[in-house]
Amino acid sequence: MTVHFVGSGPGAADLLTLRAARLLSEAPVVLYAGTYLDGEVLAHCRPDARLVDTQHLDLDDITAHLVDAHRRGLDVVRLCSGDPSLYSALTEQTRRLDAAGVPWDVTPGVPAYAAAAATLGAELTVPELVQTVVLTRTQxxxxxxxxxxxxxxxxxxxxxLVLHLAITRIRVLAEELSVEYGADCPAAVVAFASRPDELVLRGTLADIADQVEAAGLRHTAVIVVGRALGVRSADVACSHLYDPARDRSGFTR
Ligand SMILES: C[S@@+](CC[C@H](N)C(=O)[O-])C[C@H]1O[C@@H](n2cnc3c(N)ncnc32)[C@H](O)[C@@H]1O
Structure with missing residues (x-):
């Protein structure tokens, strides 16, 4: 029996991967964090599945559920918000499963930063302007x-720059970031990305904290900062990849 760590995406049920939906429809036991999930995602579960909301459980409780299901011969889906490669506590859970001899695997999901970028209609890597994305959090x-x-x-x-788990500190963060990026640098906040209650705030480092405080936002939001957010299409250099003048004979990816 296997514990499947499955990325549930940013919340919208139709942003699950096909594999995630199949695993959910087969699993007799499903663990999920209610905070980050639109209830519709759980509609993919089979009707007799045992559903466990982990938002008030600690690591010992969660591990106990996983190991117990394994001993009873039951597959488990352990849903992780977004993608399991980011802030999902995957390492601490799989370490314990390894110690208990429980097999596990991972299915990726759409991360919150990608859902936020989609909502903003933004490419975070604009040719000749910015070619690196930093996904981080603050302490x-x-x-x-x-x-x-x-x-x-x-x-x-x-x-x-995409900041996770940081919305309550936006004022101090915006001030700190202004030193390098400039106070006029575009900044956006996307809360509950992809969900029916999604909220988008656009501004600059100078005014984004005022907007967040006025909206009363306290959680489930990413802060996106950088000049890539402010470009108009006319300003943008074109990538070499699609350049009509590029020699495409013998083209390989
Ligand atoms: C524990 S981390 C999980 C990140 C997740 N594994 C991912 O791939 O995006 C939770 C943080 O991710 C961000 N987040 C998760 N879901 C989100 C959503 N639907 N909209 C905006 N931010 C979200 C928020 O910053 C939240 O505080």
């Missing part, structure tokens, strides 16, 4: 950040 009452990833250092790249 408040959470696990310590590695010293080498201090926001001031990361900002020095002036890459397109």
């Amino acid at each position: 408040a009452r959470s696990t310590a950040m590695p010293d080498t990833e201090a926001l001031a250092r990361v900002a020095g790249l002036r890459a397109s």
Whole structure:
């Protein structure tokens, strides 16, 4: 029996992968974090599935559910919001499953940053302007950040930046980022991306915190910062990939 860690995407049921939907429709046990999920995602579960909301459980409780299902010969889907490769506690859970001899695998999902970029209609990598995307978070009452990833250092790249788990600190973060990016740098916040209650705020580092506070936003939002958000199509250089003048004989990817 296997524990399937499955990316449930940013919330919308139709942003599940086909594989995720199939695994959900087959699993007798499903663990999910209610905070990040549109109830419609769970409509993919079979009617007799045992559904466990993990939002109030600790790691020991969650592991106990996973190991117990394995011992009873039941496959489990463990839903992770977005994609399991980002802030999903995958490592700490799989380490415990390895110790208990429980097999597991991973199915990717649409991450929140991609859903937010889609809502914004933004390419985060614009030719000749920015070619790097930084996905990060900041530290408040959470696990310590590695010293080498201090926001001031990361900002020095002036890459397109996506901050997770950071919305309550937006004022101090916007001020800190202004040092490198400039206060006029475009900034956006997308909350509940892809869900019916999605909320989008667009502005600059100078005014985005005012907008967030006025909207009363406290969670489930990404902050996107960078010059890529501010380009009009006329300003943009074209990528070499689709350049009509490019020699396409012998073209390989
Ligand atoms: C624990 S992390 C999980 C990230 C997730 N694994 C991913 O791939 O996006 C939770 C944070 O992701 C962001 N997030 C998750 N779902 C979101 C959504 N639908 N809209 C906006 N931000 C979201 C928020 O910053 C939230 O605080």
